[in-house]
Amino acid sequence: MSFLILLRSPSVTRLLLGSWVGRLPSAMAALTIPLALREAGSGYGFVGAAAGSYAIAAAVGSPLLGRLVDRWGQTRVLVPTALLAAAGFVAIALAPSQPAAVLVGAVLAGSMTPPLEPCLRVLWPAIAPEGKLESAYALDSSAQELVFVAGPLVVTGSVAVWSPTAALYVQALLGLFGVAVVASSRPSRQWRAEARSTDWLGPLRSGRLVTLLSALIGVGFAIGTLNVLVVSYAERWDVPGGAPSLLALNAFGSLAGVLVYGSRSWPGTLANRGLLFAAGLVVGYGLLVLVPPPGYMVVLMLLTGAFLAPMLTVTFVLVGELAPPGTTTEAFAWLVTLFAAGTSLGSAAVGNVLAHTNEHWAALCGTAGALVTLTILALGRKGFAAGPVAAPVPATADAAQH
Numbered sequence: 001m002s003f004l005i006l007l008r009s010p011s012v013t014r015l016l017l018g019s020w021v022g023r024l025p026s027a028m029a030a031l032t033i034p035l036a037l038r039e040a041g042s043g044y045g046f047v048g049a050a051a052g053s054y055a056i057a058a059a060v061g062s063p064l065l066g067r068l069v070d071r072w073g074q075t076r077v078l079v080p081t082a083l084l085a086a087a088g089f090v091a092i093a094l095a096p097s098q099p100a101a102v103l104v105g106a107v108l109a110g111s112m113t114p115p116l117e118p119c120l121r122v123l124w125p126a127i128a129p130e131g132k133l134e135s136a137y138a139l140d141s142s143a144q145e146l147v148f149v150a151g152p153l154v155v156t157g158s159v160a161v162w163s164p165t166a167a168l169y170v171q172a173l174l175g176l177f178g179v180a181v182v183a184s185s186r187p188s189r190q191w192r193a194e195a196r197s198t199d200w201l202g203p204l205r206s207g208r209l210v211t212l213l214s215a216l217i218g219v220g221f222a223i224g225t226l227n228v229l230v231v232s233y234a235e236r237w238d239v240p241g242g243a244p245s246l247l248a249l250n251a252f253g254s255l256a257g258v259l260v261y262g263s264r265s266w267p268g269t270l271a272n273r274g275l276l277f278a279a280g281l282v283v284g285y286g287l288l289v290l291v292p293p294p295g296y297m298v299v300l301m302l303l304t305g306a307f308l309a310p311m312l313t314v315t316f317v318l319v320g321e322l323a324p325p326g327t328t329t330e331a332f333a334w335l336v337t338l339f340a341a342g343t344s345l346g347s348a349a350v351g352n353v354l355a356h357t358n359e360h361w362a363a364l365c366g367t368a369g370a371l372v373t374l375t376i377l378a379l380g381r382k383g384f385a386a387g388p389v390a391a392p393v394p395a396t397a398d399a400a401q402h
Contacts, residue, residue, distance in 0.1 A: 003139055003262065003263065005132060006128060006129065006132055006136055006139060007139075009127060009128065009129055010127070011127050011185055011186065012127055012128070012136075014181060014185055015120060015123060015127065015181075015185055015187065015188070016120070016139065016140070016143055017181070018116075018178050018181030018182040018185070019116045019143070020143050020146070021174055021177055021178035021181070022082070022114060022116045022174070022175055022177070022178020022179050022181070022182060023144070023147045023178065024150060024154060024171065024174045025085070025089070025109075025113075025151075025171035025172070025174055026058070026147075027147050027148045027150070027151025027152065028151045028152070028154060028155050028170075028171045028174075029051075029054055029109070030051065030055075031155045031167075032089075032164060032167045032168050033047075033051050033168075034047045034050075035155070035159065035167065036092060036096045036164040036165050036167070036168055037050060037096055037102065038164075039096070039164045039165065040096035040097040042096070042097070042099075042102075046099060046102075049103070050092075050103060051106075053103055053106045053107050053110065054110040055110065055340070056110070057106065057107045057109075057111040058110035058111065058113045058340070059337045059340050059341060060111065060337075061110065061111035061112065061113060062113065062115060062118075062333040062334075062336050063330055063337055065077060065081060065112075065113075065115045065333065066115050066118050066329045066330035066332065066333025067202055067330045069115060069118070069119060069193075069330075070193040070326055070327055070328070070329045071193070073189075073192055074119050074182075074183060074188045074189070074191055075183045075188060075189050077114075077115065078119065078179050078182065078183040079179065079183050081112045081113070081114045081179075082114045082175055082176050082178075082179035082180075082183075083176070084112035085108070085109045085112040085114060085172075085175055086109075086172035086175055086176050087105075087108060087109075088104075088105040088106065088107070088109025088110070088112065089109050089169070089172040090105075090168070090169065090172055091104060091105030091108065092105040092106065092109070093166075093169055093172075114175065114179050115333055116178065116179065116182060117144070117332065117333075118328075118329045118330075118331075118332030118333045118335075118336065119188065119329060120140060120182070121137070121140060121319075121320070121328075121332045122191065122193075122320070122328045122332065123187050123188065124136040124137060124140070124320075125320065127187050131265075133317065134262065134313065134317055135262040137262075137313045137317055138258045138259070138310070138313045139262060140313075140316065141309040141313045142259055142262070142309060144312075145255045145258070145309060146251075146255065149248060149251050154170065154174075155167050193326045193327075193328065194326045202327045202330050202331075203323045203324055203327040203330050203331035203334060204334070205324060206324050207383075208322050208380060208383040209319065209322040209323060209331060211379070211380040211383065212315065212318055212319065212322060212377075212380060212384060213319070213331075213334055213338050214376055215315075215372075215373045215377050215380075216335060216339045216373070217338050217339070217341060217342035217345075217372070217373075218342065218369045218370060218372030218373035218376065219278075219281070219308070219311070219312075219342065219369065219370065219373045220338070220339040220340065220341065220342020220343040220346065220369075221343070221346035221349070221366075221368075221369030221372070222285055222342075222346060222366040222367075222369035222370045223308075223342075223343050223346065224343035224346020224348075224350065225349065225350040225363070225365045225366035225369065226247075226288075226304070226346075226366055227247065227346075227347055228346075228351050228354065229354075229359060229362050229366065230243040230246040231243045232354050232359055233246070234246065236359070237293065237294050237297075238294070239297075246298075246301050247301075249298055249301035249302055249305070250301045250302070250304060250305040250308075252302065252305065253302035253303065253304065253308075254305035254308045256302075256305075256306060257305065257308070257310050258309035258310050258312075258313055261310040262313065270314050270317055270318055270384065271318070271377070271380075271381040272381070273310075273314050274314040274315065274318070275374065275377050275378060275381060277308075277310050277311035277314065278307075278311055278370065278373050278374040278377050280303075280306070281304065281307045281311065281370040281373065281374070282367065282371050282374050283303075284300060284303040284304035284307060284370075285304055285363070285367040285369070285370045286367045286370075288304065288363040288366060289360055289363045289364050289367060290360075290363075291359045291360055291363055315335070316332075316335075318384055319331050319332055322384065346365065346366070346369055349365055350366070353365055
């Protein structure tokens with residue numbers, strides 16, 4: 001009923017669907033760029049460089065764009081970034097055999113990725129019915145899980161019907177459409193950040209927030225190890241559908257977990273619930289060290305997923321509470337960046353471990369990442385109950401005008 005109440009609220013369905021469609025290109029790029037370049041005859045070395053350039057540019061650009069949103073509002077940032085990101089994908093599609101054009105396109109598309117995730121998350125307090133904010137973030141988490149399930153499927157369909165190059169055009173159009181839906185909505189157009197301080201650190205001046213965001217690196221690291229581990233596992237065991245089916249089960253477990261969590265109110269503080277979910281991740285990833293046969297592996301994929309999205313939901317609420325005034329969008333953008341950084345580090349680390357040892361040690365890397373998250377959350381638990389940091393100096397004139 002919580003989700004039905006939410007979806008019936010003004011603008012919620014529109015913003016959720018628009019943001020969801022607009023986020024698909026981010027989930028598609030990891031496939032479309034390599035496929036288009038391989039079709040054009042590029043070697044794997046250049047393919048890796050182009051894909052890496054996109055990922056790094058996206059990680060660097062996200063907090064910067066978040067800061068611009070906090071200063072200028074959503075529409076004035078979402079619209080131009082959507083156009084520039086689409087231009088980047090089109091540049092790759094038009095000249096996939098030209099290294100310079102591909103790298104410029106990849107950097108442009110990555111750095112100008114429209115900040116739809118943080119933009120939607122700062123809107124939830126304004127559009128969610130009273131008492132339903134945590135359910136709103138849970139719905140957001142479930143939508144995010146579906147993005148990474150639907151993105152590869154859209155790529156597969158586009159390649160089957162047309163070509164990898166055409167898939168680049170498809171994701172450019174999806175990004176433009178999603179941003180148009182969100183940016184033209186009344187809540188997005190009218191949203192303005194609170195007056196902020198002149199401190200260049202922005203949200204990072206809050207030690208409590210930095211502690212919380214740091215915990216996300218460990219979770220991302222665990223997810224990164226899982227993405228590579230299941231590939232190795234599927235090569236050794238007869239798994240129907242291979243590695244993608246295992247990751248789909250993990251996403252399904254995450255979706256089920258957050259839907260259950262968001263459907264009702266739960267006792268205890270947010271910090272304590274976050275600790276509980278982090279402990280569940282440690283248990284799930286700890287059991288993965290056994291690397292069991294496929295029947296048991298299915299259960300573990302569901303178990304590890306079941307605690308992920310609920311923990312992210314708690315984190316979303318805490319980020320909104322701890323971010324200093326006028327920096328909430330940037331704070332959510334940092335969350336996206338640090339989680340992605342952890343995922344990249346985890347994938348790189350476990351690949352090296354698999355090259356020299358075995359799957360048991362590789363799975364232990366994921367356990368270590370989850371344990372880091374649990375430790376950081378435990379150490380910062382008392383601080384998470386406090387409110388945001390007050391602005392230490394008067395707000396800038398620019399922020400006050402907007």
